[in-house]
Amino acid sequence: MTGGEYRESLRRRQPLKIYFQGEALEHPLDHPLVVASVNSAALTYELAGDARHRELATATSALTGRTISRFTHLHQSAEDLIRKVRLLRLLGQKCGTCFQRCVGLDGLNAVFAATFAIDRKQGTGYHRRFVEFLKQAEAADWMIAGCMTDVKGERRKRPHQQADPDLYLRVVARRADGLVIRGAKAHQTGAVNSHQLLVMPTVAMQAQDRDYAVCCAVPADAEGLVYIYGRQGSDLRKLDCSEAGCIDCGNWRYGGQECLVIFDDVFVPAERVFMDGEHEFTGALVESFAGYHRQSYGGCKVGMGDVIIGAAACIAEYNGAEGAAHIREKLVEMIQLNETLYGCGIACSALGQPTPAGNYLIDLLLANVTKQNVTRFPFEIARLLQDIAGGLIGTLPSAHDLASPQTGPYLQKYLRAAPGVSVESRVRMLRLIENFTLGRAAVSYLTESMHGAGSPQAQRIMLARLADLEDKKRLARELAGIKD
Numbered sequence: 001m002t003g004g005e006y007r008e009s010l011r012r013r014q015p016l017k018i019y020f021q022g023e024a025l026e027h028p029l030d031h032p033l034v035v036a037s038v039n040s041a042a043l044t045y046e047l048a049g050d051a052r053h054r055e056l057a058t059a060t061s062a063l064t065g066r067t068i069s070r071f072t073h074l075h076q077s078a079e080d081l082i083r084k085v086r087l088l089r090l091l092g093q094k095c096g097t098c099f100q101r102c103v104g105l106d107g108l109n110a111v112f113a114a115t116f117a118i119d120r121k122q123g124t125g126y127h128r129r130f131v132e133f134l135k136q137a138e139a140a141d142w143m144i145a146g147c148m149t150d151v152k153g154e155r156r157k158r159p160h161q162q163a164d165p166d167l168y169l170r171v172v173a174r175r176a177d178g179l180v181i182r183g184a185k186a187h188q189t190g191a192v193n194s195h196q197l198l199v200m201p202t203v204a205m206q207a208q209d210r211d212y213a214v215c216c217a218v219p220a221d222a223e224g225l226v227y228i229y230g231r232q233g234s235d236l237r238k239l240d241c242s243e244a245g246c247i248d249c250g251n252w253r254y255g256g257q258e259c260l261v262i263f264d265d266v267f268v269p270a271e272r273v274f275m276d277g278e279h280e281f282t283g284a285l286v287e288s289f290a291g292y293h294r295q296s297y298g299g300c301k302v303g304m305g306d307v308i309i310g311a312a313a314c315i316a317e318y319n320g321a322e323g324a325a326h327i328r329e330k331l332v333e334m335i336q337l338n339e340t341l342y343g344c345g346i347a348c349s350a351l352g353q354p355t356p357a358g359n360y361l362i363d364l365l366l367a368n369v370t371k372q373n374v375t376r377f378p379f380e381i382a383r384l385l386q387d388i389a390g391g392l393i394g395t396l397p398s399a400h401d402l403a404s405p406q407t408g409p410y411l412q413k414y415l416r417a418a419p420g421v422s423v424e425s426r427v428r429m430l431r432l433i434e435n436f437t438l439g440r441a442a443v444s445y446l447t448e449s450m451h452g453a454g455s456p457q458a459q460r461i462m463l464a465r466l467a468d469l470e471d472k473k474r475l476a477r478e479l480a481g482i483k484d
Contacts, residue, residue, distance in 0.1 A: 092303020298345015
């Protein structure tokens with residue numbers, strides 16, 4: 001699809017039940033918050049039609065041989081994995097926020113391998129079903145929201161132990177023609193402007209958790225789905241986006257969004273069920289999905305980092321401080337941190353290996369190293385950006401004051417800095433910096449860096465599991481000449 005066709009496809013869905021600040025959104029696709037989110041996702045479609053970026057944004061389907069979006073592609077080589085990271089960096093540079101299709105792509109590849117493993121061991125027909133679903137996704141160029149994170153309730157208790165059994169999504173009825181599922185999925189990026197929801201288990205399950213070991217796909221407009229739109233810093237500035245007010249948004253064209261998605265007894269046809277009770281396969285599915293998604297952060301957050309470094313360099317010039325030695329040193333530090341993240345994303349991709357199902361999986365150890373660094377480096381980059389920008393990012397008067405006949409002349413006089421730089425340009429750059437470090441984009445850059453694809457401890461658990469300390473001890477004993 002083109003970007004325009006993507007927008008039109010969303011309008012052809014059945015009306016969604018979307019709530020924001022306690023009220024239903026009657027025309028959500030026209031709401032300023034949703035429009036910004038749609039614009040970000042539309043970029044993924046527009047790049048696929050751009051001759052300059054087509055090689056990155058498209059791929060050859062392993063199922064049909066046709067040209068498809070890379071966001072519905074099964075990785076066929078380490079080079080495919082590398083191109084994914086390069087594409088995500090490019091998109092981060094273009095929109096400066098979350099473009100919302102990574103989770104679906106990562107889920108598709110994880111479920112493809114998981115259904116193959118289930119069928120091979122238990123003789124089920126999940127893999128065939130999933131391949132047919134994926135062919136439809138490729139042909140229609142669907143945007144797929146990956147729904148993994150449950151609300152989890154009391155964290156020390158397993159799904160079947162919760163006081164309220166619905167705190168993990170579960171099967172509440174099994175029928176000859178399909179399943180009925182109930183629960184909620186949290187932090188659902190891009191859900192309201194997706195075509196399909198790919199539901200996955202959120203933790204490794206035990207036998208008692210059988211009803212929670214479910215993987216399936218449902219249309220985003222399925223009956224029983226309720227979307228509760230999440231708040232973000234300074235989000236209501238989008239509602240004040242007049243010609244003057246757009247300055248205060250920082251990045252008024254693009255935005256991310258997350259929802260709490262309620263599955264209120266949603267029916268899933270049998271052909272869209274890809275796991276039902278096979279609890280022993282949930283751990284591998286969660287682990288591979290997490291690995292793919294941790295790889296993603298070595299691309300998208302780096303692209304946003306490129307914009308942030310550019311903003312730091314610009315505001316240093318606008319302030320007349322670009323020649324200061326400490327400014328140059330801070331910019332170099334920001335570059336080093338950002339490129340380290342990219343290097344990790346490329347490394348875990350380059351060492352990818354084929355799965356038994358035939359698609360490629362990243363190096364899990366290095367993918368977890370990538371995400372562990374992402375939980376730290378962007379916060380230091382943002383700190384340095386605020387340092388370089390100065391205190392005006394926290395005290396700057398509004399765009400309406402700048403446009404006002406009463407206050408505008410004062411601001412034009414007292415907010416001027418470097419010669420040749422307009423006050424409006426300086427204000428716009430400061431607002432962009434505020435947006436990245438305090439506003440809506442801070443969710444995509446900082447909060448997602450910390451908690452997206454698993455919070456820091458999740459990666460540390462995987463690092464301890466994958467590092468093979470016994471082999472490292474063997475290496476040390478060999479060099480030391482210890483034979484016992």
